[in-house]
Amino acid sequence: MRASELTLVRNLPLFHEVADPHFEYLTAAALLQRFPPHVVLIDEGALPDFLHIVVEGSVELFAAHDGRETTIDIIRPVTTFILAAVIRDEVYLKSARTLTEALILMLPAEKVREVFSKDAAFARAVVNELALRYRGVVRALKNEKLRSSAERLANWILKSDEQQGRAGHVTFACDKRTLASQLGMTPENLSRNLSLLSKHGIKSGSREIVIENRSALSAFAQPTSLIDG
Amino acid sequence: MRASELTLVRNLPLFHEVADPHFEYLTAAALLQRFPPHVVLIDEGALPDFLHIVVEGSVELFAAHDGRETTIDIIRPVTTFILAAVIRDEVYLKSARTLTEALILMLPAEKVREVFSKDAAFARAVVNELALRYRGVVRALKNEKLRSSAERLANWILKSDEQQGRAGHVTFACDKRTLASQLGMTPENLSRNLSLLSKHGIKSGSREIVIENRSALSAFAQPTSLIDG
DNA sequence: AGACTCGCTTGATTTTTATCAAGCGCCGAT
């Protein structure tokens, strides 16, 4: 593994305070692997062998049941995913697959649990990470149950614009099919919702969205830190 | 506070391994309070002052936004709730109110965080608790997004029957309005779904449900440990 | 260049769920 990637991981809040020997112990047995797009990394129902960390690319967390499928989250660098199953040594509740080509660091689950029980600083960092993720899922649940699909889209546009520097034009990082799934709607309804939102301050092109009237969009979206973070 | 309640709390996985002086420190400043039904204990958006523990009665976690409201979970004794906000010292994302009369133990949030940073055993117990809760919310999200309202009800019946000893008859712990909210449907649809399920092995009375054909109900419900735990 | 592919859009229809509006029945109070 290259030093640059190790540094990236070392700088994650999760590993920043871990004692040097413990960090070396974890990474000595780590695997750094490059995957093509659309490869399944984790199958729900399986027991965790590794703690996964996205170093490059993006990963979709999803779940399937009885023929239906739903996207739960999209993970971008540099982030761990599905920590809870690793810590509790219980089956994964979600599956994971690459969306793009991706570079994934995998730390042996057993060693993560070992360091967790020896290294108090790591244990505290795990708590913070888990608490953060917990809050993320609660937000997702509220977003789903308290908003219509058009409102979810409107808030996604506002949030993406923030992340892209409030420039007033949002570019799609993935195809619309994936975006629709992420927002909990069909591609058809994403299309309809985009044209609906043209009545609320946006203009949507094929590759980007332009925010022409932020306050109108905001009035429709009703963003709140209690859902949108 | 009475010794019997202290013992109950002490026996929670969260507090079982905490060093004696730390446990005493936490509980010395604790408040044990009895609340009438339908009292709001926590307002989403507020900063946490206490870690709450339900000792008796039941508490509903819910969230509201833009005139809509949704039940997120029902908490029964003996359990802590909304630990993540306390640990991170960030605003609550959910509100809480008593459903029945309830006895609530409240530990000062500041002291919880203090013991958390001093007591490694407590930190590890917090991780386990948070990981468990995290998985609970993921299950709730999957239940919501991968199932119809009738399927949620069918699985609720099966699960309640398990918890009541597989006797084949489930009694309602709360009124149907509350149950409907918990299952993410209107009271009208709960009623319709109950009559729908009479085609799938149940007989529903006003105070209880009888499972007449468990395998038929199960075939309709498609229960799975990846959602139902 | 022309035709093809594939992703996106648009329209029509169905399913699911919520909302509105009566009606029914159990239970307590008088």
Add this chain to the structure above:
DNA sequence: ATCGGCGCTTGATAAAAATCAAGCGAGTCT
């Protein structure tokens, strides 16, 4: 026992979202 009240049920309607079915259009391949 009878009268009200209230929670539950039932029916009719409406809204939201999924599904089915074409059509369009920006790229690519030959």
